[in-house]
Amino acid sequence: MNFKDNKAIYLQIADRIGDLILSGALPPESKVPSVRELAAEIEVNANTVARTYDYLQQSGIIYTKRGLGYFVSPDAKEKIVAIRREQLMHGEMDYFLGQLKAVGITPVELQKMYQDFLAK
């Protein structure tokens, strides 16, 4: 695993697990690797992974069954999409729109580009 951007490591790991859930590699109700297993696999401190799981649990993306470990919530995908949508609208989108404005791309041009992109 590479940690290129400056997002906290525990959140980068959360993103990675989110990707696995969205792609279907970790389906709803499937068991999430234990903290120690994942820590060894991605060579990261176990307490960092524990923090990731706390965060995912608070976000309702995974839940714990006592003595059995963590499992993917039934509505995990919807929750991840909602969180990412929120992050996109308040983070990357601001930067992206700023760039569009700087080079003078009009709303009409943007609309056409997005429509063409969706039609691909």
Add this chain to the structure above:
Amino acid sequence: MFSLNNLSFSYKKRGGELFHDLSLELTAGNIYGLLGKNGAGKSTLINLMTGLLTPMSGEVTLDGVNVRDRLPKTMSDIYLIPEEFDLPHLTLKQYVSINTPFYPNFSMDDLQRYLDIFEMGGDMDVKLHSLSMGQKKKVFLAFAFATNTRVLIMDEPTNGLDIPSKSQFRKLVTTGMTDDKMMLISTHQVRDISEILDHVTILDQSRVLLNASITDVMSRLAFRPMQEGDQPLFVQPSVMGSLVVVPAQPDEETAVDLEMLFNATLQNPDAINQLFNASK
């Protein structure tokens, strides 16, 4: 678990105290990174921690027992991986049978597993002195971890390891770590270990400049590209523009860059000290 209480120490021939009234508390379940420039006192501190040197005053205790007493119980709970070592003219099998009686929690299964991580598994009849320096280090590390001592202290463990084995070393640490163990890694190679630490201790000119958990560092400092209005504690030019260490805004969480943290701490010790002593 592991306490350094008011240690003072000097090498007589040099004169002057190397450590004065130094105290540190190390707890089980944590991986500590001990960082410092050459000559900062890292190896001396390690030798004091493992009972190889005697402090002029103060003491180091493991569960309340002075390590300098070198009781068998204490010695079977501590394993030191020194920066330089030599392995005897023995096969691995002989080495294991001679050394394991000192370590009641040694596990042969763990040894095999750790050797496998380094792709050194299989041959217990290998002659240790015929191995290259890097291979010796891998065998030594695998054996050290397999002793399952509660305290594992490593002095520059990634020195002499090739590129793939730096990742294997991280796998070894994250696989071998348990809640009842304490590990301390002294190193200059911060990039090799930055994601596996719980806690960072920065030593300079025999003083502890910073001693904080990574979580604490993350809540107090941000590591990111420079923004307008920043008053950075440290600036590092890069291809993406200037990277800075700045006090973190509330809710600002960035990945800790140990190299920048180290440089910021050495450059601005008073500001760092103030920031970390402020209550949060």
